[in-house]
Amino acid sequence: MRADMELMDIYGAFFGMQSLLAPEYIVPATIFAFGLWLWRRPGIGFWAWLTPRSIWGHRSHRLDLILFGIGRLLVLSGLLTRLTVTPFIATWVADAIGSGAVEMSPWTLAALMFVVGDLTLYWMHRVLHGWSAIWPLHALHHSAEVMTPLTAYRHHPLMQLIVPLGYSAVIGIVSGLAIGVLDAGPTVAEIAGVNAFLVISHAALANFRHSHVWIGYGPVLERLFISPAQHQIHHSTLPRHHGRNFGEVLSVWDWMFGTLYLTRGIEDVQFGLEDEPKLTTHTLRAALWEPLRRLGRG
Known part of the structure; x- marks a missing residue:
């Protein structure tokens, strides 16, 4: 029984619902890709089109694979969990302001947490780009010259400690306010778990954001949701693309704060x-040491 639990923990750390590589996300993405392949008729086999050797065999992708493993081991170790302070801050804030009198449904709370979380990630992302003292940590992510779903995990281990801490602190404050001001206590367990709206967003083409497959949503939807093509623009080396599309799921923040770039047809981008x-x-060695060597010099 103990061995079974350990195997489940390992599987959950690598392919659980919190991971973009969960089968629940990969399978529908592959089915969608197959339909796209049939529609576009690229003239090569499906798997050769979806996973070209020039990309999946590239040294940049091999580093993505190693950093993915390191990051998942951090999750498995429990270190990232210990730095997730959401429940503690939420409880403290709720206790400080007392009990609420207005009921809030679980779906409303989930939507609130999703929107606040997405806005938080937008501004954290902008800070990582705009603050030169900390940019070297995030630069590792942008150094990828080819992109696959594993590139989403191309982060320095120190970055994987800093971002969850800041993110969970903000979510903890908002959660505490929701519990205290509103009657949302019964749904507090959801706050630290898998948000239903986040699951939906992961299943909705999220794995194509870091890929060579160009998928735009058109000028209307791209003002609301970040398309895979828009995130590829964010990784582009072209000057006109710099400082654009910081959003995680929603593009309304980019639209509101002047960083939105709308795609118009397929663009030739280099990463x-x-x-x-x-x-x-x-x-x-360079991935782990170079960002630390340059950290704080800006």
């Missing part, structure tokens, strides 16, 4: 960082 030659060697 990577032209001014980071050491990071683009795609070695584990």
